[in-house]
Amino acid sequence: MKFTLSTLLLTSLALTLPFTSQAHRAWIVPAATVLSAEDPWVTFDAAVSNDIFHADHAPYRLNMVEVLAPQGGEVKLQNESTGKYRSTFDLQLSQQGTYKVFSASSGLRARWVDAEGKRQGWPKRGQQADVNDFATAVPKDAKDLSVSQGSRRIETFVTAGSPTTEVFAPTNQGLELVPVTHPNDLFAGETAQFKLLIDGEAAVAAKVMVLAGGMRYRNSQDEIETTTDDQGLFTISWPKAGMYWLSASYKDNKANAPATERTGSYTASFEVLPQ
Numbered sequence: 001m002k003f004t005l006s007t008l009l010l011t012s013l014a015l016t017l018p019f020t021s022q023a024h025r026a027w028i029v030p031a032a033t034v035l036s037a038e039d040p041w042v043t044f045d046a047a048v049s050n051d052i053f054h055a056d057h058a059p060y061r062l063n064m065v066e067v068l069a070p071q072g073g074e075v076k077l078q079n080e081s082t083g084k085y086r087s088t089f090d091l092q093l094s095q096q097g098t099y100k101v102f103s104a105s106s107g108l109r110a111r112w113v114d115a116e117g118k119r120q121g122w123p124k125r126g127q128q129a130d131v132n133d134f135a136t137a138v139p140k141d142a143k144d145l146s147v148s149q150g151s152r153r154i155e156t157f158v159t160a161g162s163p164t165t166e167v168f169a170p171t172n173q174g175l176e177l178v179p180v181t182h183p184n185d186l187f188a189g190e191t192a193q194f195k196l197l198i199d200g201e202a203a204v205a206a207k208v209m210v211l212a213g214g215m216r217y218r219n220s221q222d223e224i225e226t227t228t229d230d231q232g233l234f235t236i237s238w239p240k241a242g243m244y245w246l247s248a249s250y251k252d253n254k255a256n257a258p259a260t261e262r263t264g265s266y267t268a269s270f271e272v273l274p275q
Helices: 012-019 131-137
Strands: 025-030 041-049 066-068 078-082 087-092 097-113 119-122 143-160 175-179 191-198 207-212 224-227 233-237 242-252 261-272
Touching (some): 175 242, 191 242
Antiparallel strands (some): 041 087, 066 097, 097 119, 097 143, 207 224, 207 242
8 A cells, every 4th residue: 555645544433433432333325326306416415324224423514525427537525514413415316327435545553562561642632643653752762662554534426327347446555346236226125245346455354244224223233254265256135225335354464664553444334216
């Protein structure tokens, strides 16, 4: 992974979420994923919550959200609003095809024990991570030093008219999903296939979990769990129609120095339609 200034300047939320309790889950979810009107608009919610798609913890900050249009180029968020527990925004889908709405970040994270036996970390909570500061911020003789190179990506997809595939081209940075089955062509009772990449290569043995929305209205999470194969591929059979949250995680020891561990986190929201 190439550490550029833009990817390393992380907000405190983006930096801490992948490494905190899994009870809090981040998501961006559209009101609808397939639209057929002449000049369609779609509204999105974005939050960090305990229950999937139920805003009960914190809003997701919209300064990290970007939109890639079907024919390339960025699309501006409109009517942005951030409340106590959720953020909302609208998109005007002026081009026909599939849009990718996403938030992506990456950076280094170091942990060690100081001379007094206290746990220390870099960057500090709320601070920006810059790889150029690593040598001076982290003691060369740090005890129990752990340095990880982490990436985090949150996505969802919406289509105006007929589905297209240009927005699925990977950036080859961090953990990414490359759909084999189009994410706006999912139906209850059918099976979809996807591929995970880590820095452009197959993410082998990545862990994947899928949760249906409406968790607060059932007694168990009813999660679907699977693992990618030696090509980074995995399949999901959708039990019923509705909105779903997919989470994938990856870890290996193929990090670039000074990191010794490489981690990746990927989440996405999908709509599964009835037959």
